[in-house]
Amino acid sequence: MSPAAERALKEATLPKGDAFVAAQLAGIMAAKQTESLIPLAHTLPLSSGDVRFEWAGAGTLRVEAEARTVARTGVELEALVAASIAALTIYDMTKAVEKDIAIESIRLLEKSGGKSGHWVRK
Amino acid sequence: MSPAAERALKEATLPKGDAFVAAQLAGIMAAKQTESLIPLAHTLPLSSGDVRFEWAGAGTLRVEAEARTVARTGVELEALVAASIAALTIYDMTKAVEKDIAIESIRLLEKSGGKSGHWVRK
Amino acid sequence: MSPAAERALKEATLPKGDAFVAAQLAGIMAAKQTESLIPLAHTLPLSSGDVRFEWAGAGTLRVEAEARTVARTGVELEALVAASIAALTIYDMTKAVEKDIAIESIRLLEKSGGKSGHWVRK
Amino acid sequence: MSPAAERALKEATLPKGDAFVAAQLAGIMAAKQTESLIPLAHTLPLSSGDVRFEWAGAGTLRVEAEARTVARTGVELEALVAASIAALTIYDMTKAVEKDIAIESIRLLEKSGGKSGHWVRK
Amino acid sequence: MSPAAERALKEATLPKGDAFVAAQLAGIMAAKQTESLIPLAHTLPLSSGDVRFEWAGAGTLRVEAEARTVARTGVELEALVAASIAALTIYDMTKAVEKDIAIESIRLLEKSGGKSGHWVRK
Amino acid sequence: MSPAAERALKEATLPKGDAFVAAQLAGIMAAKQTESLIPLAHTLPLSSGDVRFEWAGAGTLRVEAEARTVARTGVELEALVAASIAALTIYDMTKAVEKDIAIESIRLLEKSGGKSGHWVRK
Numbered sequence: 001m002s003p004a005a006e007r008a009l010k011e012a013t014l015p016k017g018d019a020f021v022a023a024q025l026a027g028i029m030a031a032k033q034t035e036s037l038i039p040l041a042h043t044l045p046l047s048s049g050d051v052r053f054e055w056a057g058a059g060t061l062r063v064e065a066e067a068r069t070v071a072r073t074g075v076e077l078e079a080l081v082a083a084s085i086a087a088l089t090i091y092d093m094t095k096a097v098e099k100d101i102a103i104e105s106i107r108l109l110e111k112s113g114g115k116s117g118h119w120v121r122k
Numbered sequence: 123m124s125p126a127a128e129r130a131l132k133e134a135t136l137p138k139g140d141a142f143v144a145a146q147l148a149g150i151m152a153a154k155q156t157e158s159l160i161p162l163a164h165t166l167p168l169s170s171g172d173v174r175f176e177w178a179g180a181g182t183l184r185v186e187a188e189a190r191t192v193a194r195t196g197v198e199l200e201a202l203v204a205a206s207i208a209a210l211t212i213y214d215m216t217k218a219v220e221k222d223i224a225i226e227s228i229r230l231l232e233k234s235g236g237k238s239g240h241w242v243r244k
Numbered sequence: 245m246s247p248a249a250e251r252a253l254k255e256a257t258l259p260k261g262d263a264f265v266a267a268q269l270a271g272i273m274a275a276k277q278t279e280s281l282i283p284l285a286h287t288l289p290l291s292s293g294d295v296r297f298e299w300a301g302a303g304t305l306r307v308e309a310e311a312r313t314v315a316r317t318g319v320e321l322e323a324l325v326a327a328s329i330a331a332l333t334i335y336d337m338t339k340a341v342e343k344d345i346a347i348e349s350i351r352l353l354e355k356s357g358g359k360s361g362h363w364v365r366k
Numbered sequence: 367m368s369p370a371a372e373r374a375l376k377e378a379t380l381p382k383g384d385a386f387v388a389a390q391l392a393g394i395m396a397a398k399q400t401e402s403l404i405p406l407a408h409t410l411p412l413s414s415g416d417v418r419f420e421w422a423g424a425g426t427l428r429v430e431a432e433a434r435t436v437a438r439t440g441v442e443l444e445a446l447v448a449a450s451i452a453a454l455t456i457y458d459m460t461k462a463v464e465k466d467i468a469i470e471s472i473r474l475l476e477k478s479g480g481k482s483g484h485w486v487r488k
Numbered sequence: 489m490s491p492a493a494e495r496a497l498k499e500a501t502l503p504k505g506d507a508f509v510a511a512q513l514a515g516i517m518a519a520k521q522t523e524s525l526i527p528l529a530h531t532l533p534l535s536s537g538d539v540r541f542e543w544a545g546a547g548t549l550r551v552e553a554e555a556r557t558v559a560r561t562g563v564e565l566e567a568l569v570a571a572s573i574a575a576l577t578i579y580d581m582t583k584a585v586e587k588d589i590a591i592e593s594i595r596l597l598e599k600s601g602g603k604s605g606h607w608v609r610k
Numbered sequence: 611m612s613p614a615a616e617r618a619l620k621e622a623t624l625p626k627g628d629a630f631v632a633a634q635l636a637g638i639m640a641a642k643q644t645e646s647l648i649p650l651a652h653t654l655p656l657s658s659g660d661v662r663f664e665w666a667g668a669g670t671l672r673v674e675a676e677a678r679t680v681a682r683t684g685v686e687l688e689a690l691v692a693a694s695i696a697a698l699t700i701y702d703m704t705k706a707v708e709k710d711i712a713i714e715s716i717r718l719l720e721k722s723g724g725k726s727g728h729w730v731r732k
Contacts (some may be wrong), residue, residue: 021631022161025527029639030159032523032531035398037152037207039213039391041143043398043411045531045559055143071411076221077214084206085159087228092160092199099241106209108221119161119221143387147283151395154279154287157642162636165642165655167287167315193655265509266405269649273517274403274654276645281396281451283388287680289653309410320465321458329403330451331472336404336443343442343474343485350453351468358384401520405513407531409520437533510649518647523631523694525640526702527632564709565702572694573647575716580648580687587686587729592695596709607709 001059005098009061020053023063027051027086031067031078038081044071046078049107050109051086063087064109074116077106123181125144127220128194131183132213134242141215142175145185149173149208153200160203173208185209186231196238198230245303253305253334263337264297267307271295271330275311275322282325288315290322294365295330307331314323318360320352367425371464374466375427386419389429393417393452397433397444404447410437412444417452429453431477441465441480442474489547493586497549497578504509507581508541511551515574519555519566526569533561534566537575551575552597562604564596611669611696615708619671619700625712629703630663633673637661641677642690654681656688661696673697675718684726686718 001009009019034040035041036109047068056062065082069075087103112118123131131141136155153171157163170192187204191197209225216223234240245253251317275293279285279334291312298305309326331347338345356362367375375385398414401407413434422428431448435441453469460467478484489497491519497507515521518524519537523529544550553570575591582589611619619629641659647653657678666672675692679685697713704711722728 018631021628022635025632025635026161027158029524029527033159036395037148037155038211039148039395041214042413043535045411047530074166074217076217077210080210080213084210084225084228085203088199088202088206089160091202092163095196095198099230100243102227103206105224105226106206106228107224110220121222124711140387143384144391147388147391151280151283158639167289167655170287265506266513268465269510269513270403270405273646273649277403279371281392281399283392283457289655291652319456320461321454324454324457325451328454328469329447329471332443332446332450333404335446336407339440339442340579343477344487346471346473347450349468350450350472352465355465365466400516405517408535478520514647514649516720521647524698525636525643527636529702560703564705565698568698569695570669572698572713572716576687576690576694579690580651583684583686587718587721588731590715591694593712593714594694594716595712599709609710 001061001094001101002016002098003059005094005101006055006059006061009017010055015044016119023053023086023089024051025102027063027065027082031065034078034081038077041077042071043072044069044073044075044078046075049078049082051082052087053086061083061090063090064121072114074114075112076111080108123223124220125181125218126149127216127223128181128183130216130219132177143214144215145175145208145211146213148172149185149204150185152206153187156200156203160199163199164190164193165196166195166197166200168197171200171204171206171215175208185212185213187222194236196236202228202230210211226238245305245338245345246342247303247322249338249345250299250303250305252338252341254299263273263334266337267297267330269293270327270333271307271309274329275326278322278325282321285321286315286317287321288313288317288319290319293322293326295326297330305334307334318355318358320355324350324352367427367440367460367467368464369425371467372421372425372427374460374463384388385456388459389419389452389455390417391427393431393448396428397431397448400444400447404443407443408437408439410435410439410441410444412441416449417443417448427456429456434440438480440477440480442477446474448459475478489549489582489589490586491547493495493582494543494549495545496582496585500574507578510581511537511541511574511577514577515551515570518554518573519570520558522566522569529565530559530561532557532566534563537545537566537570539570541574549578551578552563557607560602562599562602564599566597568594611671611711612708613703615671615704615711616669616671618704620665629700632703633663633699634661636699637673637675637692640695641675641692644688644691644721651687652681653684654683655684655690656685658690659688661692663696665682665712671700673700682724684721684724686721690716690718692729705716 026106067075067078187201189197189200309323311322313317433441433444555563555566643658645684677685
């Protein structure tokens, strides 16, 4: 994103309020709706979900989401949905300042548990 | 994505069926839910929404979404939500073949109408 | 439906309460969700919706739904969704008494307004 | 349905795309929403859901839905909701060609598991 | 509420129908949606939910809701959501007669089970 | 609420984060879902919605919600739903500290526009 959008986010002076808290909640709430967003996703009870933000260089905000469950199917989609909707909420709240923001590289970083065992992105 | 995932998508031999039609519908349906996904998004009636797919080089699938409305607020979030959920549905349907797929560069390409006029990404 | 289920409905002595009021409300609420149930249905504001019930012979309950809108697209799907969900709610509330109930002939009876004019089923 | 609507469905030349895939997905997604459609239905996790189509004579399309769960309550409503919404989606996608299509005989065919044992419609 | 609103409720002569059944169902349905209404509420399967009404003096309607679950987290929010939405539905159905109705004292009365044991409001 | 809960809210040291921002967003998002929560509420497009908090004496938090629309029906239910869900979210986030919090006096304060004109609670 541009320096202007970054400054606005950091100073939390956006017309629509604190974008980070809104984005975190939107991500967590969307993760709980994964089954109704992704056609063949299974209904599963989230044990916990979280979304964290970190500035990773000038103009680059890193969004990291985590989801846990005790169900018998994987929960990676829930985490990816949380990250995507959190990022889109940041976009929504900064688009008055800058339309050009791009969401880069939504991807799975790590998965553990289940029959496929522990997997870490190389 | 990997050649194996690309082949699976092209041959529509995925265990979960034709991923493109599912992803298109999931994107369109999610666009209609934008107001309940993005906390401060406005309720607006979509006049039309569409999601298209195109192979843009080896291992690269391009997802393009479009949204139209006659309401007084912008509709770019609806298009970005449609593209994101469509891409995540593709991910969901190929993750049995490959966990590594990344969704790159979700961004606004063009916007017209409204008080901000015609805008095209450079 | 069987005489036992009909009697139960008429006496409103079902374990789950008055099936008709529940079915009417379920139908009206589902009609408002048509856009999220039918993939390509348009978002439209219902001006009014109603579901009515009438005994049409032994073991036969007639369910009639009506939907009105001032939008530019048709509203027949909303009425058909209301009738279907109302009938399924009746089924849900009588299935402890009888599993055999069938929902026959969900169909459009009449449509007026819009560019296609007045249409009545023959 | 009329020969014109049947032909349109078979040739998948409908303006709105492949009606069967859309109807299958709509049915599966609606089954997952049963608890919010049918007032007193229980929240239960679907293990799997499916909707299949078969031409059963001239002008007659058979829609068959299946739902499985490991919960302690029955899952027949989920299957009936899937079949109903799938059929209404077919209706939505052919109504430009024919308004007269009727959905006949939504009913339970078979149920197994649970305390009531195996039940097959006569 | 005023004597006029109370009379209307008691005689069930409201333009919108029997307010008690509607409010009971609305409360139960909302309880099932608690996870999507309260941002950090957990997904949990309701074993049962109920809403009851009782006249507790002139102009005072008592709304009591109950929720049960076998999940590992508490279910008090589900009961409070049910009571709140049931009361708001009563409000919606009497507001044509009286705008002044107030919903007083939404609070937890009793909770049992779970690690915090049996709790009763003093 | 008790001094302990008030202190926790004021210091924003709750385990679940900043309760006010979460409650504000939950209220605004719930207002947009009013039509699916209140059985006979109309579908209407919110022009704007807001929820504000103010300490109104020891142990008393005042929650004020506002909703605006350009539709032909009233929007008071949307504001009351926003206030109720915002208050329940505060409850959810402080219940680890205190179960005793009561939500007192949810009521309409002022309404303007529409055929009933300007109305202010006495």
